[in-house]
Amino acid sequence: MPARRVVCPGSFDPVTNGHLDIITRAALIHDEVIVAVFPNLSKHALFTLDERVGLLREVTGKIANVRVQKFDGLIVDFCRSHDVSAIVKGLRAVSDFDYEMQMAQMNYNQAGVETLFMTTNPLYAFLSSSLVKEFAKYHGDVSGLVPVPVLDALAKRMAQG
Numbered sequence: 187m188p189a190r191r192v193v194c195p196g197s198f199d200p201v202t203n204g205h206l207d208i209i210t211r212a213a214l215i216h217d218e219v220i221v222a223v224f225p226n227l228s229k230h231a232l233f234t235l236d237e238r239v240g241l242l243r244e245v246t247g248k249i250a251n252v253r254v255q256k257f258d259g260l261i262v263d264f265c266r267s268h269d270v271s272a273i274v275k276g277l278r279a280v281s282d283f284d285y286e287m288q289m290a291q292m293n294y295n296q297a298g299v300e301t302l303f304m305t306t307n308p309l310y311a312f313l314s315s316s317l318v319k320e321f322a323k324y325h326g327d328v329s330g331l332v333p334v335p336v337l338d339a340l341a342k343r344m345a346q347g
């Protein structure tokens with residue numbers, strides 16, 4: 187039987203506990219999970235692509251069947267070149283659904299790539315990287331919402347101004 191290798195794509199600027207929850211659960215039910223870090227052209231990035239990859243490697247390091255890499259291109263091309271059978275996405279709320287559905291159907295239409303949706307842990311249903319960045323910028327408390335290495339990286343970045 188071929189390995190069930192899936193991809194968890196995102197911009198992860200930065201990775202949150204909500205992302206980590208989805209990655210961990212995806213790894214429990216698949217042979218291998220590749221976390222693919224994409225530049226997001228429409229959002230202002232706080233961390234470089236390499237910094238985001240580094241943080242993800244640090245926080246997923248103990249999960250044996252997870253690897254992290256960056257990619258600049260279409261997710262369907264990543265899937266083709268890495269022999270990935272499906273994209274795994276977390277769905278937080280109904281508000282996520284329309285856009286996620288559109289992307290999933292586009293990716294299936296273009297390359298026959300399936301998308302599997304996992305429901306977000308309700309503990310993190312409200313959580314997004316954008317809100318983490320906004321709260322961190324104005325010295326809000328985001329501990330408990332991001333892994334400790336991300337908390338440290340946020341503190342350092344904010345101190346740099």
Ligand code: PNS
Pocket residue numbers: 195196197198224226259260261262288289290292293
């Ligand atoms: O964490 P984000 O910003 O919600 O992730 C969005 C991401 C990176 C998953 C999405 O923009 C994506 O798949 N980008 C790769 C480029 C691509 O294939 N775009 C067309 C999607 S149908």
